[in-house]
Each structure stands twice: as C-alpha cells, then as structure tokens.
Amino acid sequence: MIEVRNVSKKYGDKQAVKNISFKAEQGEILGFLGPNGAGKSTTMNMLTGYISSTSGQILINGVDILEEPKKAKSFIGYLPEIPPLYIDMTIESYLNFVYDLKKCKLPRKAHLKDVCDLCKITDVKGRIIKNLSKGYRQRVGLAQALVNNPPVLILDEPTVGLDPNQIIEIRSLIKRLGKKHTVILSSHILPEIQAVCDRIIIINKGEVSADGTADEIAQQLTNEHKMTLRIEGTTGTKSDKNEIVKAIKNLKGIKYVRADMEREKGIYDYDVEADENIDIRRSLNDLCREKGWNILMMQLSDMTLEDIFLKITMGEQDIKSSEKKPEIRLKLVTESEQETENDNDNDENGGNN
Template identity: 80%
Template sequence: MIEVKHLTKKYGDKLAVNDISFKVEKGEILGFLGPNGAGKSTTMNMLTGYISSTSGQVLINGADILEEPKKAKANIGYLPEIPPLYLDMTVDAYLSFMFDLKKCKLPRKAHLKDVCDLCKISDVRHRIIKNLSKGYKQRVGLAQALINNPPVLILDEPTVGLDPNQIIEIRSLIKKLGKRHTVILSSHILPEIQAVCDRIIIINKGVVAADGTADDIAKNITNEHKMTLRIEGQNHSKDDKEEIVSELRKIDGIKYVRADMEREKGIYDYDVETDGKTDVRRAINKLCAEKGWNILMLQLSDLTLEDIFLKITMGDGIDADSDKKAQDKKPVRINLMTEAEEKAAMEAAKEAAADKDNEGGEE
C-alpha cells in the first residue's frame, strides 16, 4: 500500500530525515513515534508530496509521489499538524471546496453528510470555521482528509491540543477508520500510539530507531526485568536497609539494587533489576527466610513503551548484546545511530564493557 525506500531529506547541510525505509500493508494502522524535531512531520510531508525528498522513493498504491503525483495524491487523505482550514469559510463551504479540489465523483450531499456524521461535526456545519473551538477545527481537518474515501490516511498529531474526552473520541474514530483505510499516525504521546496502532515505528534524529509491534520492541530493546520489593528487616532501622541491599546484590542474576524511600515506618522499598534470564524471586524468598526478614510486597514492573521511548531517544541503556539480539530477530530492527555516530558509539561500548568488568560485584 505504502512503500518508502531509502527516503532522505536534507535542508541545506542539515539532515532532517536519513535513509528511512518501511512498508505499510493494507488495513494497517502504523504509529509514527518520536520526540519533537525527530523528522516525523518532514517524513509525512514527503509521503504526501508536499515537499520533495532529496533522495529515495515513496510509492502510494504503486504510484510514485513525484513521478505520478496526481495518481498518488488521489489516494491520500492528509491531516497536517496544523489543519489546512480557511478560517473565513463555513464548514460546509470548506468541505465542499475540498470535495471539488479532490475531484470527488461521489454524490456530494450524501458523501459530505457521511463524513460530517463520522467526525461528529454535523451540528457546526453552518458555522464559520474561525469561530470553532480547537477540537472542532481538528475534526473539520479530519473530515477534510476523509473526503473521497482515500485508501490511505496520513494524520500528523491528530490529537494535539484536544481535551481528554475529545482525544478518546478521535482515537476511537481512528481505530474505526483503520478497518477501511490504511492509516499512518504520528504522535509523541505514547499511550495514544499504544492504544491505536498495530505497529510502531520509532524515529529519532531522522532515522528509524525501532520498527515492530509494541511488544516486539519492548522485548528487543532490552532484556532487563525490573521489580520492586518491600522488605521488612529485623531492626526497623537504616542498618537494615544497607544490609538488605548488600545481601540482595549477592544473589545470582541480580544486576542492580537500589533502596528507595521509606514507605512504612522503618521499612524500605528496593528497586531490583535482573539480567532477565534467571528468575530471582525464589532466591530472594529463601534469603529472606534465612535472615528472618519479611517480604511485604513484590511487584514485577516490565518496561513500558515510555521507558523504551526514553531509552531510545535519550540514546542510552542499550548495551551491546541486546543490540545483537535485536539484529538476529527480524523483522524488528534496532538501528539507533547514524553511521557517523556508530564509530564513536563502538568505542564508547568498549569502554563501557571495561567498566562493567570492574564493577563485577554488582552483576
């Protein structure tokens, strides 16, 4: 449906998008995730033919967006970050204009009514767009994208600036649209992407950093598992805390232990990270039994998409072997760095490995 091959965009010397490739199949909802300035909007503008690419190719339904623009554009409905609304027109006049502009052959009245009903703007159809609230403007923007039932919908941050109710409405609408259209959705809001999308592409500094379902990415981005423990020592004092931390660290498979705040009087929480291969719960239980401590709480906390996002976009936390593991497991690819950065990163990784050896006690 949509095929993007080695897409690159340079603004002068600045590389905004660097060699992005992906494919979206029919009926898929693809989430485009990345921090501000990552190249999301630039990519979307290239997909829709608003700007051209420096190199690479975009195929919409087999038609190249630059070679056969009319054919390709006829298949796309686009909602840019700022909806392209003529503020001095009424909603009806505007949608009718877009209907003509897209050379839509469907029966005008019925089609516009359908679109308005779908986006829930039927009650504002005779109002001037300037006077509408932000949420309504966004929905008019969406309605405009839906005119002529394009098989591909490209939505750039469709829920930005909406109140929670509206966000939920728009999300469920997009989900509904995903059944009939191929949707590409960009956002920097993680729960949104998680709630709506079948597949996620994380883009950072103009390159694809991860591509796969939320679970795939979570599994591949890291092999660490976290848990939170609340352990009651014998003395109910700070000495307990230090003893517990040092004893926990001795357990095989625990990589990292950190004492958290005092949650109950004299009782502390501990954040524990394991290497992901060994199940340490039994060992901890045994230790506590031997020492006469009580486990008051044990909570496993797997990485959320948020953690993954932070890890990827902050450019830390992924060590050499999770990277290798990720490369073995297609189709999920982890490609954090541009080529230029790669050399530097390799050296950094070597140093990090040396550091780790020194800190052996913690592993």
C-alpha cells in the same frame, strides 16, 4: 499499503531524514513519535507528495508517489499540521470544493453528510470557517481528509487544540477508521499514541530508532536484570534491612543493591541490579526460603513508553543530567532569596566545590 524504502531528505546540507524504511498494512494504525524537529512532518510530507524525497522510494498502494503522483495522491487523505482551510468559506462550501478537487465519484450529498456526521460538524456546516474555534477547525481538517474515502489516512497531530472530550471522540473515530483504512498519525502525546496505535515508530534525528508495538519496543529495551523487591524479614524491624542487603549482595552476579523506603511497617523495598543476562529471580527466591523471609513483591523495572521515548531520544546520560538540573536551579533560587548577597556568593562557591 504504504511502503517506504530507504527514504532520505536533504535540505541543502541539512539531512532532515536519513534512510527511513517501514511498511504499513491495511487496517493498521501506525504512530509516529519523536521530538520536535525529528523529521515526523517531513516524512509525512514526503508520504503525501507535498515534497519529494532526495533518495529512496515511496509506494502508496503499490504506486510510486513521484512517478504517478496523481494516482498515488488519490489514495491518500491528509491532515497536515495546519489544516489547509480556506477561512472565508463555509464548511459546506469548503467540503464541496474538496469533493470537486479530489474528483470524488461517490454520491455528493450522502457522502458529505456521512463525513460531517463522522466528524460531528453537521450542526455547524453553514458557518464560516473563520469564526470557528481551533477544535472545530481541526475537525473540518479531518473531514477534508476523509472526503472521497481514501484507503490511506495520514494525520499530522490530529488532536492538537481539542478539549479532552473531543480528544477522546477523535481518538475513537481514528480507531474506528483504522479498521478499514491504513492510518498513520503523529503525535507528541505518548499516552495518545499508546491508546490509539497498533504499532509505533519512533523517529529521532531523522532516523527510525524503534519500530514495533509498545510492548515489543519495551521488550527490546527492558531491564530484566533490574528489579524492585519487597521483602519481609524475620524480626519485622529495622535490623532486617542490613541483613537482607548483605545477604543479597553475596548472591552471584549482583551488581548493586540498595534498601529503599519503608513501604509497610518494618518492611522495606530493595532496588536490585544484577549483571546483564543474569536472571537472579530464582536465586533470590531460594535465598528467602532458606532464611525464612517472605517476598511480598517482585517487580521488574518495566519501562513505560515515556521512559523508552526518553531513553531513545536523549540517551541515558542526558536523562540523568536533565533530571538533575531543575533541582539545582531550584536550590539556588531559594538560597538567593533567603540570604544576603555575600552569603549567597559564599554558598554558591561552596556548592560548586
């Protein structure tokens, strides 16, 4: 339905999008995820023919968007980041305008009524768009995209500005639409992408850095060799802790082991990391059986979409530094509040050393 082949976009010297390729089939909801300025909107603008690509090819329903723009555009319903609303018009006259603009052949009254019902704007359709709230404007924007029932829907952050109830409504609407249409939507909100999309494309610095379902992406990046264990020792006291740590350390391929908090009375959690490509789950089991310990929990450190997103977009180094920074700042603030200036200076020097 949509095919993007090696598409790049340059603004002067700035490379906004680098060599992106992907496909989306009918009945698929594809999510674009990426930090601000990653090239999500640029890609969407290229898909819809608002801007051209510097190189590469975009096919909508087999039609090249640059060679036959009118035909290709007739397959697309587009909700841009800022809905293209004429704020002086009423919803009804605006949708009639869009109907004419798209040269829609469907029966006018019935079709526009369907669209209004879907987006739940039937009650307000006589009102002037200027007087509507952000949420309603967003819905009118969505309605505008749905006019002429295009097979491809491209939605740039469709739930921005909506209240939680409306977000749920719009999400379920998108899901319903996704059964018949090809939907591409972008969002910053990770749970939203996870809840709505069949497939996710993570875009970072203008490149596709991951493509697949949430699970697939997680698998690509999963840490099989990293896990959290809860082991019950023989005595049920603190002395178990050291013994267990020591025993695990002696297993083959263990890189790192650390006792965590006491989660149940006398029972501790352990963070274990082995060398890559080594599955230590069985040898851990054997060890516990031999010693008479019980494994109460074994959890591979699964990555949430959020972890994946951070890992891909920032790299691990950056994650660590960004996690630490706020703590340090917080400390300095509280110290400077509590102590005199001289003391504070000393403290800061000490801290830096």
